[in-house]
Amino acid sequence: MKGLLIRNLSKTYFDPYAGAHVTAVRDVSLSVNEGEFVSLVGPSGCGKTTILNMIAGFVPASSGDIVLDGRRISGPGPDRGVVFQSFALFPWKTVLENVAFGPKMRGAGKTERERIAREYLALAGLGNAADRYPNELSGGMQQRVGVARALANEPDILLMDEPFASVDAQTRMTLQEELTRIWQARRPTVIFITHDVNEAIFLAERVIVLSKGRLLAEVDVPLPRPRVWDTLIEDAAFKTLSARVLHLVRSG
């Protein structure tokens, strides 16, 4: 099966300060089809970041398995690209070098990887920034580089860990619209983690609500694309969905 399959995933760890075992993720099962955009939403501590870290391979699962395109996952790899809340751009590399990093690791030659990098920079609307350093860019631009960098490696699935939480509200909305545009152009498989209900609905085709480590509900988002905040914010269907998901999150 193409896509991501998670079966009975659990994560328990020992917290030295609490002096006890904590279960962050409890028996979660879900699937994401190829080319689908799924949001994972829930309050802080609901386990969504832990799930992402397990899919990414940064953290081992306590039990259950994660299968991507028929292969079991263990450890990180270029098949699962990650976009971080902290941007995680390499400060000593230029924007171009950052985006070209993945291809470089795969062994692409200089001209080849720069070509790929420029292509994805253009996609993300950053053509002019190629030779700048990350610390010269605004937060919003840095995160676009982060997205371009992850996509340039053409991973099987893109994992996004609250990527827009560190930017201001206006920039966030712009970035969300940019992301949907990029997604419609390339159709990567995406899992998007957020605590913002509206953001989750705006971006995704399906919203998965988590609470206290458990999967609470799955909500389909049949809203048409392209989606734009100016219109969507007044749309009746959006408002109904938003209220419903919010209620689920808060009651969970």
Add this chain to the structure above:
Amino acid sequence: MARQVRSPRAGIAFVAPLFVLVLLWAGVVRAFGVDPRIFPGVLDVARAGLDSIRDGSLVMHAAASLLRVAVGTALAILASVPLGVAMGVSPAVSSFLAPLFRFFSVLAGIAWIPIATLWFGYGFGAITFVIFNAVFFVVTYNTLLGVASIPLPLRHAAASLGARRWTMLTEVLLPGALPNIVTGIRTGLGFAWRGLIAAEMIATNVGLGYMLFLARDFYRTEVIVFGMVVIGVLWLLLDRLLLAPLERATIERWGLVRA
């Protein structure tokens, strides 16, 4: 910043590798049949150590060294903190004098040994001067910096709340500069300790440095190694059990992460 979970476990984790080192040492010496005049075995060193404790020589030398450090450091702190505060309070004075004190901090310690022995002759005076010197300039400079970097709004706030000079000093300036002062003391003591050992090798006839140098004349490597271990342990105890926690406590307590 989370509190360190300190436990006897941490203590064991620290000592264990050193213990392994001692075992390795014993093993290597035995296996390669090393000449004791080149490098002593563990038992020889232990025996020499016990002898020196029994005949009182260790206590005599260690006490002499520690006394010099204590006196020199105490005098230096008493002199340098008030001076540093007085200088730090005025931006004009501190920016004028800071380069001077920075220059002399650079020279702290060992470089003063020749001139100290010339001015004070051999013995307690010269060595204590070297120690005083090592701590004085570093602590003054750090105190100066510490006071000068207290945000002016803080001082204004205190003044507008009615703080008079003495209160300002004890409630604002000293606490505000305390992290820098403690860092300065720790750095200065580091220079002082090394200056002490060096000075004792040249300029006196009692002290840990002297104990090492004398043993060298008689090729008594086991005494030398024992002395080195004592020096290492003393500094570790002083730095890790006293100074580092003190430094950490002053910074943590004030939650200061000053740029």
Add this chain to the structure above:
Amino acid sequence: MTTLLRLWSFYARRTTRWPGVAAAIPFIALIASWAIVAESAIFPRAFFPGPLDVVRSFGSLVYKGILPDYLEDSVVRLAVGAAAGTALGIPLGLWLGMSPRAYSALWPVLLFFQAIGDIAWLPILLIWFGFGLATMTFVIVYTVLFPVVLNTVLGVRSVPIDLHRAALSLGASRARILWEVVVPGALPNIVTGLRNGLGYGWRALIAAEIIVGTSGIGFLMFDARRAGSVVEILLGMIILGLLWSVVDGWVLVPIERATGQRWGLITQ
């Protein structure tokens, strides 16, 4: 009062334009005070010579070729020792920073040997290698090693974990992460380590030259002490202070700041 204020404003304006002047004026004042104290002969002239005596001695030692030779010897020893200490220290620091197991095994050993200090090694080194270059080089390498290792470890650990993870999820192997992420990330701290190492290193050099030496600035000072000549001791101290201030202030600190700033890692 107003003349004082005018002088002060003149000083303030000049020094803002030329910060070098600001740095120099206090020293000029110091030298002037020194000259006055020396002239007044509060202390016997033999124990407390004046700045002119020191300058005269400087001139004569340069003329005789002694000072340049000694300076060269000292600087070369320090450079060699520092290079060796750095070449050993950086890889060791990288290893300890990246491997938690190696760290917990070796850290206490490292701290203990650092606590012993380089000077305490001299007696046994003299037995092993005698009064020569090997002894002095060992001392300098030993001294430089610890700041370099400690700061490198700090640097490695201060690389944010997200950067490691980003590299892993972009397909980098552990070896490539070392070169592409860890080393550049730790570089500002490594440079700080080098700077600290050199700072301790030259002190170790002086001590070694005093105790062991046959040449060098430290030896110059101690030999002068033996001959009872304060002038040369003061000269030696001034040269040391000046040399280090120049090297540290105009070479090392700018490098340190440049690596940090360039990558936006230090917001100064």
